Amino acid sequence: MKKVIFVFLIGALLAGCTVKLVGPQTLTVMTHDSFAISESLVTQFESEYDVTLVFLKSGDTGSALNRAILTKGSTEADVFYGVDNTFLSRALEEDLFVSYASPALEQIPAEFKLDDQNRALPVDYGDVCINYDKAYFASRDLALPQSLDDLLKPEYGQGSGNEGLLVVENPAVSSPGLAFLLATIAQYGEEGYLDYWQALKDNGLVVVNDWSTAYYTNFSGSSGKGAQPMAVSYASSPAVEVVYAATPITEAPIASLVGDGMCFRQIEFVGILKGTKNEKLAQSFVDFMLGKDFQEDMPLQMFVYPVNPEAVLPEVYVKYNQVPETTGSLDAQLIADKRDVWIQAWMDTVLR
């Protein structure tokens, strides 16, 4: 009896919540928490295609990708944005996407196109580099490290107490942490990277779990005023520090170390989910993401670089960010095969 009433109640509750607006069709984009876009661009796309855009976000890159994999075929979403080159092979193995040779791909440099079947299309990139506190180095007349090897020099090993000057994130739980680990593997190879990390550890390396802690608790260049003047972060951070300064500033308090092999490039991709009932519309959205308007919107919304060379970078990017000439790069398939082995070996070396 009660159960019947309960089922009725639940039913009524559900009915109340499902009264949907009758109107244009919807296109659902599944993505991660860092996705951001200008309101005017959403409106522009919606009115051009007479569609309502719905965004589903769930956690970081890893959780969003898990969601896409586990809900495969549910037609919950039409487009997935945010798989990066460290996860790319996994996403392709799971057969999440349908191919789409967008005409916009023509303009995009080959170095970004990692999937020759165009199931995953590059949208943006960001370099994971070491940010440094300019005031710290200037006031102590300390030279800047020019390479990964330089980080092993004793002058970068003496900070406060037995802690050195560099803080990195744990690659087992942090995406920039993993990117920096990959940079060292690209530089020293699978045989050499653990020795390098052992030497870093002996030189007072500080490890924390996530970017927010590294940046706001440990890094002395942020408003957290921590103890380490160098932190693994993003090459776009200096410009963002200027844009989001508390009081207007004309010089960034931090900059990036962009010596050869010190940075790792993260490329993010978009794909049309298999099973979508709106494939045409999904294709239009992918075109839109690769188009000039969206590409120019990304730097100040998501703090990443556009892959479309037609997009003009915001002035703060040109003025305050350092761009690495070369970045470490590893084959996406190799990353997919080895990431857990590498991470485990790193933990056994650095954390024990």
Added chain:
Amino acid sequence: MKVKLSSLLWMLPAAFLFFFFLVPLGNILLVMATRSGVVSTNAIFQPLWFTIWQAALSMLLTLALGLPAAFVFARYNFAGKGVLRLLTTLPFILPTVVVAAGFTALLGPRGLVNGWLMQAFNLQNPPIAFMNTLGAILIAHVFYNTSVVIRVVGSALVQFDPRIEEAGRVLGGSPWRVFREVTLPLLRPSILVAALMVFLFDFTSFGVILLLGGPRFATLEVSIYSQTLSMLNLRMAGLLSFIQLACTIGITLLYTRLNGKRSVPLMPRLRGETVRTPKSIFEKTAVGLMVTVLVVLLVSPLAALALKSVLQTDAATQTSSLTLAYYRELFINRNDAFFYVPPAKAALNSLFYAAVTVLISVGLGLTASYALVRQRGLKRWLDPLIMLPLGTSAVTLGLGFLITFNKPPLDVSSFPLLIPLAHSLVALPFVVRTIQPALASIPASLGESAASLGASPWRVWRELELPIIRRAVMVGVIFSFTLSLGEFGATSFLARPDTPTLPVAIYRFLSQPGAMNYGQAMAMATLLMLVCALAIGLLDKLQVEGRGSVNSDL
């Protein structure tokens, strides 16, 4: 008919747990079990062992602070008691990222304390290493959970019949002996409840371990997170989740065994009867000491946060000044962001979810408690089932929700109640654990005599049972409310980007560089504390007023 209906009460909580817990959990565990992945036993036993002993140690420390604090709150009047009581509840709602920032501001390498010490003793390096230590984990757990002990044990203490203790003393017992042989045994059920809840919270601790403990410490929950989201090893994550669940059942059974004896009937007492002003030097010192410890440990990190939300440092001169800029900036959508949410809206979202969580968890908690008290046969399976969500990994259950509820009408975008439903799963065990002992303590003869005098069952409930359990219900209300306000893990999975809660909004700011973002996160956290303080203050006030009128009837 009446008897029949009430004997079916258990179906409500059981159906809720079935649809919104067992089904999604079963779904995800099945999926995880069938996926490929390397299983290493070493990666199981290390975190398992650490999880258990850090939880046991944290629990003991929390009790060591919480029990005397509960005693002081229940027995003594002192200046600022109401405010302090309110402030000790606040840690519970704060997202760990914010708490970590608070602790850093105080105890970090460049925090206030290290700064003073370095200046006072002319030291080169900060003397206190706090971040990334076991000490940080333990202190943070005490910081978070002391309010659980204060509320749970405190509410039992206030209802305590002072005549029992007086009788002990009249019979010649020393105060210590009366405490040991009368008070403590009578408090045993509530202490056990508090210990169980605190242990389980510490057992499944995630944010504290991740952010304050650092990479050298990993609990099962942290391992599940990294196996799922970074290694994509779902098989291993599923196995770890299963072990965590098995432990939860084991702990619950242990608790039931320890708590086996039937609770002693407690007659409701007038509020304030046992409360007095400290008189002797000893009492004054003890109360003063307790208040100082609570302020230092629980309030100072909160104050550090609030201070950070109004301080800005000039880039050129490195001098600090007071500002409201971060608060003003919260109200401006400066870069036309599509996902911008005004702070008032985030606060309303949070309050809405919290209110629904209270309705669901207290409604189901009452039903479940009645069912458990009246039909003792249910205890064997319903009791552990209710506790189970507490020991479930947020990541696992979150993914379970996503793969189970992904088609309209039951999906994230068309069914906003998924969030309070998920919060209720975690709040329900606590509500049941607080209400059920209070209900069980009502002597059956009381209701029977009222009924024989002609009172209707409704009247018996309203005028007799409700006043007795009211305090326990309020503890449940406050707990489920604060739990929902501060919950981040499940919410980040299930919240629609256009309806974030305050903690989700705080995380957004903290995941970007820039002093303005950091300042706004601190401002938003301060707003979260304010919203919560106002709401709890209101609830506490309601409780006081309601209680007075009811008791004057008795």
